[in-house]
Amino acid sequence: MPWGYTVPAVAAVLVVVAAELLVLRTxxxxxxxxxxxxAIVTAFQVPVxxxxxxxxxxxVRYAPEGITGWRFPWDIPVEDFLFGYAMVTAVLLLWERGAQSRKDSA
Incomplete structure (x- = not known):
């Protein structure tokens, strides 16, 4: 499937940012x-x-038709950075929302 990894990576970023802006509002x-x-997460992500x-x-190999082919630095597919951003940001947003909920209920 063309863009089989790129589309979900971009969608993940959009969903996480939209969740923050429209729902979570942390x-x-x-x-x-x-x-x-x-920046710290990226500094560790790049060498690994x-x-x-x-x-x-x-x-780790990617089907060439599933990614854009854009790689930097050290041959890292750009999609990996998008998924990494979405995953770490989602966890931090949920952590922050949980902390705010506990503070509000105390």
């Missing part, structure tokens, strides 16, 4: 600490994901 995306956290997806000796 304010997390406006906090500098969130962006520092994402780069090692797993390097074209010279891949451990």
């Amino acid at each position: 304010g997390l995306l406006r906090r500098p600490a969130y962006w520092v956290t994402m 994901d780069g090692w797993l997806t390097k074209l010279s000796a891949p451990i």
